[in-house]
Amino acid sequence: MLRSSQPLTGPNRKRCREDEMLLGTVLEEGERGFIIDTRSAQAAKQARMTGGGTEPKSSYPQWRRLHRPLERGRPLQESFIKLVEACNDTSINMDRWLSRLESCRWLSHAALSTACLAAQCMDSGPQGAKDPSPAGHPQLPFTPVIPPRGVPQAGHPFHLRCAHSAYSHARLKQEAPLFLLFLDCVWQLSRQFPFSLEFSEHLLLTLFDNAYASAYGTFLCNNEKERCLCKVKESTHSLWAWLNQPGEKKKYLNPLYSHNTLVIWPSVEPQSIQLWQGLFFRWIRSSQHLDEAWAEIQRLVEGN
Structure with missing residues (x-):
C-alpha cells in the first residue's frame, strides 16, 4: 500500500x-499500475463538486483507476448485527441458519x-480510500508481521x-465494524495460507476485543490530534508495548509460520470465504479442544 487519499481536484480540476x-517514481518505464477507488464512479463524480475528486488520467499516464465500491457505515453495521443475532440463535434449523x-x-x-485488502485501506472517512498498487505485484503488506500498528495513527476513528x-440497542450514524471487517479479511488470509503469517488467530481476537473495550489507550479517540489533546500516551499504557513483551509475544505467534518471499494470492471465490467461527461462535462454543490442539502443535514444533 502506497497511499490512502483523495485528490482535491474540485470542479476546477486542480492538480x-x-x-x-x-x-511517477513508483513505476519503471513501461510498467503499469492500478489505483483502487473504493467509492462508486458516481460517488467519486459527486465528490468533485464539493472539492474532492479523482486522479486525472492525463496527469497519471501509467496508472489506471478502478472503482471497487465497498459498503461502509450503517449498512455494514446492520450486516454485523444480523450476523451476531443469527450466530447466537441456537434454536434454528440448518435451512434457516443458511x-x-x-x-x-x-x-x-x-x-x-x-x-481489495492488498491495495486499499478500509476506511478514510466519507471520501473513501484510494491506494495505488503496481499491476501484477499485489504484495500483501503484512505477510510476515502483525497487523499494522499505524492504524490508529493513520486516522481510523475508533471512537x-x-x-x-x-x-x-443504540444505532449511531458513524458506527461501523470496519476494523472488524479488516481483521476478518486477515483471518481469511491466515486460513488460506496457514504458513505465511507470523501471528495467530489469538492476536486478531485480542485486537478485536481491545477495539471495543480495553484497559489500554491504543484505540482511544478518533485521530492523533485528539489523542494528543487527551494526553493518551501520558495517561494510558500501550497495548503494543504489552504484546511485545517476550513472555506475551510468544502467545500470539503462529507455530506453523515459515518465512516465504513469494507473493501470496488469496482466493475470493464463494467457496473460499468462510465464517470466522473463532470469533462469531466464541460465546456459544468452547474453544478448549482447539486451544489444546494448537498447544500440542507448538510443543511439537519447539521439540524439533
Missing part, C-alpha cells in the same frame, strides 16, 4: 504536482474486502466506529 511525482447467513451479507463484504458492539 497536485507532488502526488504526481510520488506515483438463509440468515446469506441475508446478512457479511461473507459478501468479507470477500470483496479481502480482494466513532467502535462506540458500541452488535448487542447495543
